[in-house]
Amino acid sequence: MPDRTWPDHLDDVAQAVLARDEERLAALGDLVRIPSVSADGHDPAQVRRSADLTARLLRGAGLEDVRLLEVDGAHPYVYGEWRRAVELGPGDRRVASTTSLANPGDDAVTVLLYAHHDVQPVGTPDRWHSPPFEPTVRDGRLYGRGTADDKAGILVHVAAVRAWLDARGGLPVDVKVVIEGEEEIGSPHLGEFLRRHADTLRADVIVLTDATNWKVGVPALTYSLRGLAEVYVTVRALEQPIHSGMWGGPIPDALTGLLKALATLTDERGRPAVAGLFDDVRPVTDDERKRLDALDADPVQLRTEARVLPGVEWTGDPERSVLERIWMQPTVTVIGMDVPSLREASNTLLAEASAKVSIRLAPGQSPGRAAALVEQHLHDNVPFNLHVETHPGHGGQPWVTDPRGPAFEAGIAALRSAFGTEPALIGCGGSIPFVVPFSQAFGGAPCLLTGIEDPSTNAHGEDESLHLGDFSRACLAETVLLEELAARAGAIRAGEEGGPVGDGAPSGN
Numbered sequence: 001m002p003d004r005t006w007p008d009h010l011d012d013v014a015q016a017v018l019a020r021d022e023e024r025l026a027a028l029g030d031l032v033r034i035p036s037v038s039a040d041g042h043d044p045a046q047v048r049r050s051a052d053l054t055a056r057l058l059r060g061a062g063l064e065d066v067r068l069l070e071v072d073g074a075h076p077y078v079y080g081e082w083r084r085a086v087e088l089g090p091g092d093r094r095v096a097s098t099t100s101l102a103n104p105g106d107d108a109v110t111v112l113l114y115a116h117h118d119v120q121p122v123g124t125p126d127r128w129h130s131p132p133f134e135p136t137v138r139d140g141r142l143y144g145r146g147t148a149d150d151k152a153g154i155l156v157h158v159a160a161v162r163a164w165l166d167a168r169g170g171l172p173v174d175v176k177v178v179i180e181g182e183e184e185i186g187s188p189h190l191g192e193f194l195r196r197h198a199d200t201l202r203a204d205v206i207v208l209t210d211a212t213n214w215k216v217g218v219p220a221l222t223y224s225l226r227g228l229a230e231v232y233v234t235v236r237a238l239e240q241p242i243h244s245g246m247w248g249g250p251i252p253d254a255l256t257g258l259l260k261a262l263a264t265l266t267d268e269r270g271r272p273a274v275a276g277l278f279d280d281v282r283p284v285t286d287d288e289r290k291r292l293d294a295l296d297a298d299p300v301q302l303r304t305e306a307r308v309l310p311g312v313e314w315t316g317d318p319e320r321s322v323l324e325r326i327w328m329q330p331t332v333t334v335i336g337m338d339v340p341s342l343r344e345a346s347n348t349l350l351a352e353a354s355a356k357v358s359i360r361l362a363p364g365q366s367p368g369r370a371a372a373l374v375e376q377h378l379h380d381n382v383p384f385n386l387h388v389e390t391h392p393g394h395g396g397q398p399w400v401t402d403p404r405g406p407a408f409e410a411g412i413a414a415l416r417s418a419f420g421t422e423p424a425l426i427g428c429g430g431s432i433p434f435v436v437p438f439s440q441a442f443g444g445a446p447c448l449l450t451g452i453e454d455p456s457t458n459a460h461g462e463d464e465s466l467h468l469g470d471f472s473r474a475c476l477a478e479t480v481l482l483e484e485l486a487a488r489a490g491a492i493r494a495g496e497e498g499g500p501v502g503d504g505a506p507s508g509n
């Protein structure tokens, strides 16, 4: 049982959260057992199974109108809502009596709760200490693919809704829940989904449980995300592979040519060397600089968290701190290649070789522009007049906001009261494509990015895990958050946010 850090008048709701800790862990286990890998080449029926189970869990939370939201060709999104904070009316809100939410005359705040039910592939199965889809508790952590990224995020929303309904029979705000099924592949159908379902999802505030806490026991609100762009490149030299001894010398091969081109994407310190790529990077503001400086980031600790081998050097701009490099600078990384494996390597000059290049974008940058620059760079740098084909993959826009105003105040207050300590305000090097389009579609709605990850989670890697104590705290935090948002209903509905909300670009993308 965690120390009681929440306010007295919410004790009944907090106890209702804790009463279901075990049930919630079992439900999370059921979700983790479904290998809902959204990537190509994996069974899409599994993603649909996780959508179906997610729908059952949302119904079990007491959400209404629960259904799958479909877009042709997309893994299903799951939707549910509870909107009777309005129907009950200001006078007869059953929940109003013991809380500070009553703002007679104000319509209730509508909060959109987001998470995703798809997961990344497992990587190398042998590197897992327990099978990735068999949830296993060790030392206070739950191990399994998708435990923290992001199936626990779904259950945080379930917990908050269930606790209010259990304890009070109603919620202090109107709630809509959307659980995406294709986040881990770059949300390729997001544009179409937005066109079709933006009205259903419309809200005053978006709360996402898909980010990270600062440390175990120290929560965080994330105010920036990097964007993502992808480029596929294929280099061709020959109609088919030929004997390397008989022809090597005067005849070039595709793989060496591709490697030469890829090597020019970064300089000797690993910084992107693509002409023009930095032109739209928005400089770090004074406020952001202060927030960066306020964090106790120990480089030695960061190296350990990143699992870097001894002696391996830092890359990037040495003038900038490690966190600034991760959160506020672009990167260009080769993340995969289609080439013969060593087992298949024969003494041939290869006819064709392909690679995937992943570009993380700083606030201000446009995915389309970055991909085009990298494509151009590859065309310009492939040697020997080899044939080159490139095409962009999926992307996501970077996001940055000023973490002030009533919604952020509510978020900070809720995290403080659930964790008993001051939350950190952090940026993040990862991407969540949902954020910018939906925030913009809802007139710059503030986005509160909270997390159930921590520095040991190893999301996307082997032995992904969730800290069970922080999971419980995150559930408490969201429960309290709904009331903190309700208490600021007037200001939130009036849109009194602290600053620009968007992708940091001067005029959109």
Ligand code: BES
Pocket: 149, 150, 183, 184, 185, 186, 187, 210, 211, 212, 222, 228, 395, 396, 428, 429, 430, 431, 432, 433, 453
């Ligand atoms: N949950 C992560 C992103 C994240 C991690 C945000 C930690 C904040 C803190 C998310 O599921 C993710 O990995 N997204 C992908 C998106 C991409 C495919 C567009 C990513 O960043 O690689």
Ligand code: MN
Pocket: 116, 149, 150, 183, 210
């Ligand atoms: Mn995630």
